[in-house]
Amino acid sequence: MIRVQGLTKVYGSRTALDAVSFEVPKGEIFGFVGPNGAGKTTTLRILAALLEPTGGRAFVDGADVIQHPDLVHDRLGYMPDFFGVYDQLTATEYLDFYAACYRIPRARRKKIAADLLELVGLADRRDQSVDTLSRGLKQRLCLARALVHDPAVLLLDEPASGLDPRARVEMREILKELQRMGKTIVISSHILPELTELCTMVGIIDQGRMRATGPVQDVIRQLTSGRRLRIMVLGQRDEAVATLKTLPSIRTVDMINGAIEAEYEGDDATAASILQALTAASIRVSGFSQLDGGLEDAFLKATSEDVG
Amino acid sequence: MNRVAMALWNPIVAKEYRSRMRTWRSPVAMTVYILLLGGLGWAIFSSMSSSARSGFNGGQAANYGQALFLFLVIFQMVLLAFITPALTAGAISSERERQTIDLLFVTKLPSFSILWGKLLASMSFVLLLLLLSVPIFSLVFLFGGIELDQVVAAFIVTAVGALTLGVIGIACSTAFRRTLAATVAAYGAAFILLAGSLLYGLLFPTPIDPNATNAPAPPAVSYVSPLLPLITIGTSQPVTWYGIGSGFSSGGGGGMMCSGTPGGAQQCVPTNANGVVVGKGIASPIYRNPPQATGTTIPSGLFAGWQYWQATVTLQLLISLAALVFSAVLIPPTRHLPWARRTRAAGGAR
Numbered sequence: 001m002i003r004v005q006g007l008t009k010v011y012g013s014r015t016a017l018d019a020v021s022f023e024v025p026k027g028e029i030f031g032f033v034g035p036n037g038a039g040k041t042t043t044l045r046i047l048a049a050l051l052e053p054t055g056g057r058a059f060v061d062g063a064d065v066i067q068h069p070d071l072v073h074d075r076l077g078y079m080p081d082f083f084g085v086y087d088q089l090t091a092t093e094y095l096d097f098y099a100a101c102y103r104i105p106r107a108r109r110k111k112i113a114a115d116l117l118e119l120v121g122l123a124d125r126r127d128q129s130v131d132t133l134s135r136g137l138k139q140r141l142c143l144a145r146a147l148v149h150d151p152a153v154l155l156l157d158e159p160a161s162g163l164d165p166r167a168r169v170e171m172r173e174i175l176k177e178l179q180r181m182g183k184t185i186v187i188s189s190h191i192l193p194e195l196t197e198l199c200t201m202v203g204i205i206d207q208g209r210m211r212a213t214g215p216v217q218d219v220i221r222q223l224t225s226g227r228r229l230r231i232m233v234l235g236q237r238d239e240a241v242a243t244l245k246t247l248p249s250i251r252t253v254d255m256i257n258g259a260i261e262a263e264y265e266g267d268d269a270t271a272a273s274i275l276q277a278l279t280a281a282s283i284r285v286s287g288f289s290q291l292d293g294g295l296e297d298a299f300l301k302a303t304s305e306d307v308g
Numbered sequence: 309m310n311r312v313a314m315a316l317w318n319p320i321v322a323k324e325y326r327s328r329m330r331t332w333r334s335p336v337a338m339t340v341y342i343l344l345l346g347g348l349g350w351a352i353f354s355s356m357s358s359s360a361r362s363g364f365n366g367g368q369a370a371n372y373g374q375a376l377f378l379f380l381v382i383f384q385m386v387l388l389a390f391i392t393p394a395l396t397a398g399a400i401s402s403e404r405e406r407q408t409i410d411l412l413f414v415t416k417l418p419s420f421s422i423l424w425g426k427l428l429a430s431m432s433f434v435l436l437l438l439l440l441s442v443p444i445f446s447l448v449f450l451f452g453g454i455e456l457d458q459v460v461a462a463f464i465v466t467a468v469g470a471l472t473l474g475v476i477g478i479a480c481s482t483a484f485r486r487t488l489a490a491t492v493a494a495y496g497a498a499f500i501l502l503a504g505s506l507l508y509g510l511l512f513p514t515p516i517d518p519n520a521t522n523a524p525a526p527p528a529v530s531y532v533s534p535l536l537p538l539i540t541i542g543t544s545q546p547v548t549w550y551g552i553g554s555g556f557s558s559g560g561g562g563g564m565m566c567s568g569t570p571g572g573a574q575q576c577v578p579t580n581a582n583g584v585v586v587g588k589g590i591a592s593p594i595y596r597n598p599p600q601a602t603g604t605t606i607p608s609g610l611f612a613g614w615q616y617w618q619a620t621v622t623l624q625l626l627i628s629l630a631a632l633v634f635s636a637v638l639i640p641p642t643r644h645l646p647w648a649r650r651t652r653a654a655g656g657a658r
Contacts (some may be wrong), residue, residue: 045410046412048410049414049641049642050410050413050414050641051641051642051644066642069642071414073414073415073416074416076414078408078410078411078414080407080411082407084406084407084410084411085408085410086323086327086406087327087331088326088327088330088331089323089326089327093323093326096322097319097322098415099410100318100319100322101318101319101320101412101415101416102415102416103416111432130360145411149415224582279370
């Protein structure tokens with residue numbers, strides 16, 4: 001649905017994007033993660049045909065963003081990281097205006113506006129002036145605006161920034177609903193937790209370079225080379241550490257908050273044999289758990305390479 | 309056809325109408341406009357009627373009517389020169405500042421429609437102001453001395469003048485990222501258009517050619533200003549007091565309307581005919597056919613034979629067109645110039 005090939009954008013002497021490539025198949029929610037200034041917005045603006053790349057190509061539903069911006073605009077809903085609302089218009093008029101900009105006939109606009117306000121939970125605010133809506137509601141209205149022409153692809157730039165937790169949860173529910181409707185969604189964010197639950201795919205970008213991309217679990221595996229164990233023992237801490245260090249699968253051993261944290265190479269069977277080795281050394285293990293390496297760890301790993 | 313209609317009447321216009329008329333600013337602007345114009349009209353009217361109390365014959369009434377009309381049209385033009393840039397200078401830049409312009413660019417609306425919609429919406433407001441002023445102008449007909457075609461011509465000049473200022477405002481708004489800069493530039497352009505072009509006529513007047521068969525006319529640049537044709541329309545007299553000969557310095561003694569200027573070449577008033585020497589030692593040139601700068605046509609130069617207002621309207625429409633093309637080239641977020649696309653296609657071919 002979305003194909004990006006070697007996208008490069010240079011502003012003067014600064015390279016904002018350096019040969020970024022990724023693909024998002026139909027129906028996926030692609031989390032586009034990276035610290036501020038990594039190039040997320042630049043990529044999305046190029047995909048929305050609002051910015052011309054210095055090099056590389058990008059396609060939305062088969063349409064080249066440089067050659068056929070009109071086709072791209074037809075198939076794509078874009079929600080930037082700001083609200084972009086006009087004063088003096090009601091929510092219904094706001095949606096009607098954008099529907100008219102998409103050349104939707106007047107007869108259909110009314111229903112579209114009503115349906116979308118229903119979808120984003122603003123049906124009871126349809127006659128409220130747009131500029132008096134709260135931040136969360138404005139954000140939802142902007143999402144509705146991006147949907148007026150029923151696009152197959154949605155680009156959402158930082159949809160959760162500045163929202164309170166409740167509004168974030170609501171936004172997430174709406175996005176899930178949209179996924180059920182078969183839309184391909186790209187969400188950029190520098191806040192990870194919400195993406196971990198929502199996305200089926202993820203791309204990690206830092207300083208204009210794509211660090212990793214693919215299904216969420218793949219990326220996590222790709223970036224976090226080892227798995228971590230948290231081991232609690234009764235006394236005998238030094239013996240336990242010594243025993244662990246003799247095992248070939250163990251890579252590092254740290255003491256964190258009185259517990260042993262060990263990074264190891266291998267799978268669940270390896271973990272079981274580590275436990276066996278400990279008990280065989282007659283160490284009394286009171287706790288033994290695998291630490292879930294999440295997207296956050298993967299992200300921090302991916303983006304700290306240049307810093308550290 | 310449908311596409312043309314869509315381009316001309318687009319959602320921007322409707323949206324602009326809504327948001328413009330829902331603020332308190334528009335009624336206030338209209339009220340202030342009418343109060344200023346009506347106030348001036350009333351002041352002139354009352355001063356005239358008090359001075360005319362002693363006696364009031366038809367000829368005097370016509371003069372009063374002309375003077376009233378002249379004051380009103382010029383004041384109206386100056387008012388619009390203050391209002392129009394304010395209406396349009398923020399058109400594009402404020403969308404940029406509010407970052408709503410991207411949202412328009414991702415729709416199917418061509419970027420030219422955005423310009424056009426903004427222009428149409430603000431010009432409609434100017435037209436509304438012009439319509440509101442009609443009752444005040446009808447005051448002139450109480451005195452007479454002004455024909456309907458003069459009023460129509462004056463309104464055309466004023467409307468086209470406002471249109472030009474409007475398009476220039478849009479162009480500034482497209483060229484500058486910030487509304488403040490765009491507004492300053494638009495007012496600067498308005499000043500140049502109204503006064504700067506007249507200043508040109510003062511600094512570089514048309515020299516008097518003793519062998520010319522036609523009466524001299526002010527330089528063509530000065531026709532850009534709508535004030536010149538408005539004065540011509542209002543007075544129904546040729547321009548002899550401006551932009552000709554040694555111009556400003558010695559022309560100061562020439563009086564305002566249609567008295568002889570240095571060189572005495574212009575006989576706008578019949579009694580002034582044949583060599584009234586006012587200048588400093590310049591002998592009155594002798595013509596085989598004394599140039600008759602009578603009527604309100606331009607006697608010589610680029611627009612010889614035209615009415616002043618026709619020349620002004622033509623020049624202003626050309627300026628508007630240029631400004632519109634300039635804005636249309638500048639506005640799109642990604643420029644799809646034919647040559648740029650060709651090189652990219654060539655580079656992109658594998």
